[in-house]
Amino acid sequence: MLQQTMELPSASSAGEKGCCSVPTFSVAENICLVKSNEWVNGEYKHLVLDADDVALTALPGQFFHLQCPPGAQGEALLRRPMSLYRVNQSAREVEFLYKVQGRGTGGLATLVSGDHLNALGPVGKGFVLPANTKHVLLLARGVGLATLTPLAEFARAMGASVTAVLSARSHDLIMSADYLRGVGASVRVVTDEDGTSAISNVDALIRDEHSEQPFDFVATCGSNRLLTLLQDVSRELGITGQIAVEQHMGCALGACYACVRPFRKGPETEQLTYRRVCWDGPVFDLQETVSW
Structure with a gap:
């Protein structure tokens, strides 16, 4: 080895x-x-x-x-x-x-x-939960769910509540709902086939959940439109967030620079910098991540 x-x-x-x-x-x-x-x-x-x-x-x-x-x-x-x-x-x-x-x-x-x-x-660099996190929102679509599932188990071990909103084209493509429930997460399923995955509906769902038990950390992966939605909601509600970014790579060790993408220099600026997804991420600040 x-x-x-x-x-x-x-x-x-x-x-x-x-x-x-x-x-x-x-x-x-x-x-x-x-x-x-x-x-x-x-x-x-x-x-x-x-x-x-x-x-x-x-x-x-x-x-x-x-x-x-x-x-x-x-x-x-x-x-x-x-x-x-x-x-x-x-x-x-x-x-x-x-x-x-x-x-x-x-x-x-x-x-x-x-x-x-x-x-x-x-x-790579993984998720960082703020100390004393009480309620975590996981918002994922498709295979993006695979990246967020370990975070649910980690957050529950820290004593935080977890709400997972799972999005897919159809119910038969929803994965790991039982596993998430098994680690103590509250699961909400939205799909294209029944119209519940519309951005307006997911927005309302997140706000309803937040009003019942405020989120203090949000995470997403797998969807550009869910990234944009979560950026808007978390900015308005003042919630810390991160995203796991998917990207083609060469070496995965930071040497070849094949996975470089633009990011904002900070959450409050539109000025851009460039970072390696494999080495500087793949987890990045939600507000610094540029939609694709």
Whole structure:
């Protein structure tokens, strides 16, 4: 196993308790045994890997860079970044939830129990929850849910309440509702097929939940329109927030600059700077993130 130690930014200020507040973390090339790789619906698969000690240190918001095997479309030239779905410490497993839609994920879909997968990680800057967080809103659509699910379990362990609003095209594409309820989150489902996923409806839903028990932290992933909505709502209500950004990558270690994107220099300015999603993120301040 190849292992190297890298500097990770600490929590942004004293008094914050965050998933990535440890000053260093280990990154290793983990050769993981595939325990299962099953379809959860017509588009998504759930991959479970046997994990070693380094992989088990993964924290919410971090990711692994996976060396995908060849599939029907051929071999992927580059690794694929994959958000962590769950760390199961007792079973010594790491889990991923992914949509099968291209050459890389098509190759992942061919894995079966007993195969091995090269997983570089954990990599990246994860979520940071403010100290004394009482109520967390998770707003996700599609595969973005996979990134936020570990944060629900982490927040509940901190003693915070969690409300998860899950959006998808149809009810059969809603994933992990039972798992989220199992860790103590309150789950709200909205879909395109019944019209409840309209931005006006999600806006009203968030405000209703906030009026009953105010949110003091919000997080999102997977949708540009949900990002814009949450930016507006959190700015108006004065709520801290973060987003996990999805991006194609080269090395995933900050060296190649292939994943650079524009961000605001601060939450109160439109001046832009450029940051590496793999190294400076993939979790960023909600208000500093530019919609795409």
